[in-house]
Amino acid sequence: MPAESDGSFAGDLNFGLHTVFFTELFRGFGVMLGHVFMEPATINYPFEKGPISSRFRGEHALRRYPSGEERCIACKLCEAICPAQAITIEAEARPDGSRRTTRYDIDMNKCIFCGLCQEACPVDAIVEGPNFEFSTETHEELIYNKEKLLTLGDRWEPELAANIQAEFLYR
Structure with missing residues (x-):
């Protein structure tokens, strides 16, 4: 989708419809809703621990x-x-x-x-x-x-x- 119209009637109409109907906004909401129901990518650190490699160098x-x-x-x-x-x-x-x-x-x-x-x-x-x-x-x-x-x-x-x-x- 172009950021602004190219000057033609079809370009102006396309830009106007995307602007009036907020298509980018709804597309963004669709992505967000898709991720809401996915498993989180992070862990709650002090209470959950990730796996540690056998090659880990700690204390x-x-x-x-x-x-x-x-x-x-x-x-x-x-x-x-x-x-x-x-x-x-x-x-x-x-x-x-x-x-x-x-x-x-x-x-x-x-x-x-x-x-x-x-x-x-x-x-x-x-x-x-x-x-x-x-x-x-x-x-x-x-x-x-x-x-x-x-x-x-x-x-x-x-x-x-x-x-x-x-x-x-x-x-």
Whole structure:
């Protein structure tokens, strides 16, 4: 439909009829009524959650072996590969000759959630879990220490193990 008449009688008549009978308006109402009865495209977020991919990179966690021993061997590969320098690790030797972490801190204010720490870890100790709702009131609460990371790992272990198993062929 032209925006205005082209000057001919037929064009003037066509334009006049469309203007008088509001055809564009009724066509718009028809589209609107068609969408009123469709299923909504959005979700009511806090009450409804969308699906999360097994590759989703959320809140960090430290995992344990089924025996309860922590997996981290203090190789510091995650600290070295972190582009944001958000990870700080201190370690000490154990009597059996292996190393274990005494301090494992992640500054979530600096973290860019790239997943390189998870890819670098040879024993799947540090992982990024499915939790994305970890807002806080202060910046200090976003500096995670070893105890908090282990607690998060214990809380999310079933989901973490399932995600690692689902991605096993691609690693």
